[in-house]
Amino acid sequence: MTSTLDALAATAEDTLTLGILDEGAKREIRRATLTAVCVPGYQVPFGSREMPVARGWGSGGLQITLAVIGADDTVKVIDQGDDAGVNATNLRRMIASTTGCADTADTREATIVQTRHRVPEEHLADGQVLVLQVPVPEPLRGVQKSVVECARMHAEGDYSAMWVSLYEDLVRNGMITRTTGYPVLVDGRYVLATTPIPRWDVPRLHDSEHLSLFGAGREKRIYAIPPHTDVRPLTFDDVPFEVEYTPGAACVLCGHDDVFLVAAGTSGAYACSDTEWCARVREADADLTAHRDRAPLHLLPDPATRLTGTTTTTPRPQRARPAPTPGQDWALRVDGLGKVFGAGGADAVPGTGPESGSAISPTTGAIVAAWDVSFDVAPGEALGVIGESGSGKSTALACVIGDEQATAGTVRLAALDEGRTDLLTLPPEARRRLRIDSMAVVHQNPAAGLDLRVSAGGNIAERLTAAGWRSYHGIRERAAELLDRVEVPLSRMDDPVRTFSGGMRQRVQIAKALATEPPVLLLDEPTTGLDASVAAGVLDLLRGLLSERDIAAVVVSHDFAVIEALTDRTLVMQLGRVVERGLTDQLFHDPHHPYTQRLVAAARR
């Protein structure tokens, strides 16, 4: 009698090949790879397996290669442009011996090229697959620590942080210094890290004939650039993308300068990074003319075109102001807005409010932070919302902004769909977009509206790039104009905001809020936390800005002086309800509600 094990062993001899990955794992990786090809540039998570190489030694690339390779393939492995490196040699041998495929150093013969650091100098043709071993797949890692936030930015196509990092690089260094991993926009949708290749190779990914697959084993991500996909390096319209270049350098072996060169030895000499290409050039087995056409020589650094022009080459994006709709003179309208923290929703409301003397529901214990708050603001008008701490004014504003999820009510913007759409029904990403150019916010704490590590100009650049500005000089000009208006010395424009005083930070925040000339401006305690003389300066600035612009402003403050200085009309809130509303001077001189009278009496002391 034959045992099952013997039977299996007998059949396996003929049909199964020894492999590092089991068929299930290969299917998983192929599925992820297919998804990646279908959504160019999107990082697909996959169940990364243990490999017989250390993570960081090409385990991601190896898994892709082993999953897509067949016995009739020919594999080439490059490490730092070199086929003969220890790592490249070992990976190549391992792949060939476990899959039974052929191996080669000649790019023209290879069907799969697994690489670290380089795209071969030789032309990659239709049908060839380039597998890249990726160390850090997340292009946003350098600008955003939170993985969740990175995912959101990709999902919403919100890459302004990336643009700010390029802007900051230009400000600090006069040029973009990032070499490997230059960010590119794939198919007009996802920003992708071109790690591990140098900038020299980036143009080779655009509209290529071959398929590029990127594998990151440690971070468990696969992404792809299918053939003939649009791949654009992120760069400002007036700052050309440049490749690495050492003036006068040429390969000591083949003598060519239209290749990616690396320092050879310590003598200051250079040699081709791609050893296979260099050897073939010397053996006269290379199409030099075609290669020269391929080389990114038009992208060599040209100091004459870099950052010298002061003229704006691209027009500023202009957002057409919606024409006022007849019979509707508001820019922002809020109806019946409510927010309940805790259980019960609207059922928690009875028994709360000024009459009950409490915001806590007697039935459910929920906190009714704001209820039935309604107001509208017209262009050129400023509305005040006043009340003590805990009166619900900031909660109501947070619901309008979208920082809090409102329990009830509607919020409309004239700039959005002529005021027919309720903002509260929009998904969070749509509300975030509105905050770029339709409804700006100035927070009490500048850190909430600014990135303190980034320069003053860079913070403004963030808002402008989010709104579609792509001219470096245009952005600089606009930022300088705004900072000048808010009286931040232009000599401080390129300093990180964390080096600014509180009043200066608040001015930068105001400049950023106004950057896109939003029709609605929401100010949450704009001068609270500043000492008296600084607060006075910020208040004067805001008064000037509001009077010279046709902006609809909502000013939330506990301070009557702020409300009086900035607003025409005011709401008084107590325990989550609007208890009185009127002209600001009338509320101050002829307050009706007991609570308002108390507030006024307190303010007069």
Next chain:
Amino acid sequence: MPVLSIRALRKSFTLHTIDGRTVASLHGVDLDVEEAEHVALAGPSGAGKSSLLRCVHRTYLPDSGSVRLGDTELTSLPDRAMARLRGREFGYVSQFLSAPPRTGPLDVVAASARRRGLDPSEARDAAADSLRRLNLDETLWDVDCSVLSGGERQRVNLAAGTVRPPRLLLLDEPVSALDPANREAALDLIEALREHGVAVLAVFHDLDAMRRLATRVVLMRDGLIADQGAPADLLETV
């Protein structure tokens, strides 16, 4: 049609901070002010003269009654429309300057002129002209209003109120802190308003000003109009 028409205007204050006590101020006032007419409110302190002005301006919200500016009912006008109308269609000059802090006289007056429809350069010219007529020293034109003397501030306030005058001006003791020479200039300026057809409703404490400016004197007592007539007839009885 009168520029300003007040009917059955009542106003009282409920003081919640003092155990809900109610203080009555106006008990049903009827008053018309025609174009180019200067109506002076006279009467003892607490008679409701200033309250009446403030009810028209809606710094006080009237309890009942009607205040019409031309065709427009002011008591029920939405706050936003009222805010727009103020300064543009009618002005209120109080005894004290209510200028935004840290602004200079020229800016204060020019801002007022801009609200009344002048473009920025015209507004500055008009403001300069107005300040000059009130003899405000040119070296003070760009200093912070809060450092000015009482008389200087009052002149800035009057200049802001009368520059490019609107149809109706409410004046609440606008010359109380001025020395005789400046007072003359201020009264000249107010007198000239009538040539522009401006309707004026004013409170003055001194009889000379009233005799000189008023076309009609309205005597108020206890929140009601007690008597009215030509200055010459009425002022002898006060």
